[in-house]
Amino acid sequence: MTIDRQHLDKIKQKIADEYPEFKDIEPQISEKRIKPQESVYEKLDMGVPKQFINVYRLRFERTVTTTDKVPIERILLVTLDENFEIIKIAESR
Amino acid sequence: MRMLILSGNDALREQVGDIRPLEQAIMQYIEARCDYEISFCYYDTPNKYRIKPVAREAKAIREYILRVEKKWGEIDFLLLLGGDGVVPFFRLDNPCDDGDENVLSDNPYASRDDNFIIPERVCARIPDNRSGDFIARQLTKAKSFHNKSFGLTARVWLLASENVYRSIGKPGELKISPPVTEEKFRADWLQKRDYLYFNVHGSKASANWYGQDAGDYPVAMAPRNVMGAAGVVASESCYGAYIIGKTQDDAICLKFLAEKEILGFCGSTTIAYGPAAPPSGEADLLVKYFFEYLQQGLTLGESLKNAKLDFARKSLRRRGFLDDDDQKTLLQFVLYGDPMLCALDEQVRV
Numbered sequence: 001m002t003i004d005r006q007h008l009d010k011i012k013q014k015i016a017d018e019y020p021e022f023k024d025i026e027p028q029i030s031e032k033r034i035k036p037q038e039s040v041y042e043k044l045d046m047g048v049p050k051q052f053i054n055v056y057r058l059r060f061e062r063t064v065t066t067t068d069k070v071p072i073e074r075i076l077l078v079t080l081d082e083n084f085e086i087i088k089i090a091e092s093r
Numbered sequence: 094m095r096m097l098i099l100s101g102n103d104a105l106r107e108q109v110g111d112i113r114p115l116e117q118a119i120m121q122y123i124e125a126r127c128d129y130e131i132s133f134c135y136y137d138t139p140n141k142y143r144i145k146p147v148a149r150e151a152k153a154i155r156e157y158i159l160r161v162e163k164k165w166g167e168i169d170f171l172l173l174l175g176g177d178g179v180v181p182f183f184r185l186d187n188p189c190d191d192g193d194e195n196v197l198s199d200n201p202y203a204s205r206d207d208n209f210i211i212p213e214r215v216c217a218r219i220p221d222n223r224s225g226d227f228i229a230r231q232l233t234k235a236k237s238f239h240n241k242s243f244g245l246t247a248r249v250w251l252l253a254s255e256n257v258y259r260s261i262g263k264p265g266e267l268k269i270s271p272p273v274t275e276e277k278f279r280a281d282w283l284q285k286r287d288y289l290y291f292n293v294h295g296s297k298a299s300a301n302w303y304g305q306d307a308g309d310y311p312v313a314m315a316p317r318n319v320m321g322a323a324g325v326v327a328s329e330s331c332y333g334a335y336i337i338g339k340t341q342d343d344a345i346c347l348k349f350l351a352e353k354e355i356l357g358f359c360g361s362t363t364i365a366y367g368p369a370a371p372p373s374g375e376a377d378l379l380v381k382y383f384f385e386y387l388q389q390g391l392t393l394g395e396s397l398k399n400a401k402l403d404f405a406r407k408s409l410r411r412r413g414f415l416d417d418d419d420q421k422t423l424l425q426f427v428l429y430g431d432p433m434l435c436a437l438d439e440q441v442r443v
Contacts, residue, residue, distance in 0.1 A: 028190075053413060055416065068299070091369060093331050
């Protein structure tokens with residue numbers, strides 16, 4: 001299932017409101033099927049990992065320039081669950 | 094507890110010239126740390142373990158460490174002497190789709206199996222900064238306890254930074270950029286401190302770190318602002334720990350390490366990530382845990398290792414998996430300096 005226009009517009013609106021520097025940026029969308037991470041769970045003694053999980057990643061990207069003329073790549077990553085709900089938002093430092 | 098100090102003889106000579114004074118400093122360090130079993134060797138010369146010397150390649154050096162461990166016993170602390178030209182960083186596949194071709198990482202040196210995301214031993218590095226004296230000085234670092242911290246954040250990340258800084262100081266103490274810029278930066282902000290925290294922008298192409306307010310990205314700090322600084326530094330800035338081809342003149346992390354009372358530097362080799370506001374995630378969460386363990390009196394090395402383990406556990410509990418930027422965070426953060434130092438000791442000295 002791919003993300004529909006309605007959900008995408010809603011997310012873009014939220015990003016425009018909360019992260020105005022990424023307003024009007026068209027995100028790159030990818031779908032990921034996350035395999036159970038057995039070796040990570042095992043090394044951390046955390047029992048049994050969850051089964052396959054589908055997530056969507058929206059990557060907003062733009063280049064800005066600092067006051068001393070250095071270009072910096074600004075990236076905003078939005079992770080969505082299978083129901084297109086936002087799980088988390090992270091931005092480059 | 095066992096600690097292996099590892100370097101490359103040929104490569105170290107290439108970077109710093111005469112290595113005899115440094116070897117002497119290492120021997121004095123080993124004698125002084127009689128509470129630990131410490132071994133020093135070069136991966137490229139015949140050694141007491143009768144392990145065949147290896148070339149200056151990350152994979153071969155990791156294999157060498159595993160062979161030493163087989164003969165000597167479990168290594169708890171690993172200290173790499175030299176920068177990328179002496180003990181190369183691993184170039185790992187970048188889990189994130191961003192501008193970094195690879196993730197420069199020391200995690201594989203800290204791992205006994207093929208899962209490099211979760212470290213099993215402490216691993217730190219003392220970059221060479223093209224000077225044997227620079228390396229030797231990291232092994233004799235000392236500072237007094239001041240019960241004071243410093244923090245600098247980009248304005249846009251104030252809320253996120255307050256949540257991290259809370260573990261080492263009062264959030265109201267945080268300096269904010271803008272209005273803070275390199276011109277307004279006062280050297281005494283970094284002096285007589287125990288912890289120094291930075292949540293600002295960084296770039297591979299620049300020596301400076303940057304603040305942000307909407308579309309304004311001023312220079313928040315430059316290497317020249319580091320004078321008489323003290324404490325343990327943790328920086329979330331992109332490329333904060335990037336040292337390839339750099340010296341203390343064009344890398345703030347090396348400038349910090351050149352300071353007499355800076356015990357260590359924890360930062361990212363590549364593009365790092367974090368949230369704009371709490372709850373803490375990615376670099377924010379890792380640095381928060383790092384400070385919390387330092388506050389409990391753990392060594393610098395144990396604090397970063399434990400921070401990575403707690404970070405992974407927390408991320409798994411939250412979502413059930415480590416996503417791309419979680420994985421990158423775990424791989425990209427490195428520790429520079431003597432991993433056996435503690436921030437809390439009244440008089441930290443070797």
